Amino acid sequence: MFLKEYYDVQDNCVCITAEQASIFAKEVAHDFNPLHDVDNKRFCVPGDLLFSLVLEKYGLSQNMHFIFSGMVGHAVLLNFPTTDAEHIDVTDQQGKTYLQITRSGQLTRSQALIETLIRDYVAFSGQNFPYVLVPLLAKENVMFNIDRPLVIYESMTLNLQTVDFEQPSLEMLDPTMEVNGKRATAFLHFQIKSGTKVVGTGFKKLTVSGLRDYEAEPMRVFVEEYLARKQSYLVDIEVAAFNY
Template sequence: MTAIPAFLDAYYAAGPDGSVRVSAEQASAFAKDVAGDYNPLHDVDARRFCVPGDLLCALVLGRYGLSERMTFAFRDMVRADEPLYLPEAETDTGSIAVRDADGGVYLEVERAGAVCRDPGSIERFIREYAAFSGKTFPHYMIPVLEEHGVMFHPDRPLVIYDSMGFELETLAFGEPVMELSDRTLAIEGKRGSVQLSFAMQEDGEAFGAGWKKLVISGLRDYDDERMRAFVEHFRERKAAYEAERDGMQPRGYSG
């Protein structure tokens, strides 16, 4: 097992029974301060609040290490303070399932290849992926929706983080950079799946690639005016949060 990088200590709590719990405040702080993700589902007072998928990925990477090849499949949304159990891994390859006390699965992970256990390298990878992932909306998603002439319901957006994966040629990296390499949208009726592909680089040299998949429900014809208003509201929320943070850092903020 790997020691979870210290910077994640602000975003979860370890229970005496070996469980991991994430409060609404911790989850919201990770989403905004690490990932730059202002999805309303991660607001502390959100009616349908859920823990960011990127935080679950980060905890898995921190616990088991960074493997050369990994896939993460999300099976259910995690609510605030839900006890999660990350099992002891018998080997560095194979499957891992993050479960609740009743055995319900929230995240399934497949991993293969060599493993990096250096906390510094793992932290840099987590921070870079979270920052990339946090740009999903509006930076990466809006252009592909507009291209296909569809959008989600602006009053009741339902965009689910389905899965992500990557394959690395080396684990001996210093400062990794993730850049969008492609984005696609597959539409089936009122449902669509967006795949964002990314390249892993350092000093301009590629050393890996990966993807993130999201599922959108309730697709409808693209309305430029309504989508512009939605994006503007998103930016206003971000600006208001950052202004408040600069004046008074919220609980769980790590700088």
């Protein structure tokens, strides 16, 4: 599957370098969260890459729930156990848990279906900022610290009517946000369609920390700089590919 270039196998464990994770975030998910920059002191592997690796290794189950319980740093050796169990913990060599998976129902290992779903899901996920999250924050009159933004992928839930479908596509449903003091939880709901038929639903749960009162102008500048950085990177990639 196409994920092979975004991780290595070392001592029977999955090893993801900061460079591999950053390239996946930017070039597959189009996610330019600073936490996924190679030189960020708080660097972490994007949750979307971990989610994708789970589907590659364990297949797609009818019902799946993912809890991202730890931030994976550069070149951490991750153990994805060989198991048919309904509950799976992804840990490092010291036993620290980074990802918990619960699954049930029908199972498919169709590579074509799984790859299409991964690509569509991470593309959807990568658009969450700024197009979904910023309007939610503005509505609640709060914002994160733009000098040190901290938006964490907390969990994801997926419920399918069946796994016997083709060419899945994701559509955003109405998102919601709950604010509690200096923290907010955003629920980004979506549905999965095969053609015109809805075959499943799900939601991504994000935690936003360090909240303060919303200020439109600083947020506007932050978003413009974010989008400019994204556009510059993608243009450079296109030019490099053209010249190759």
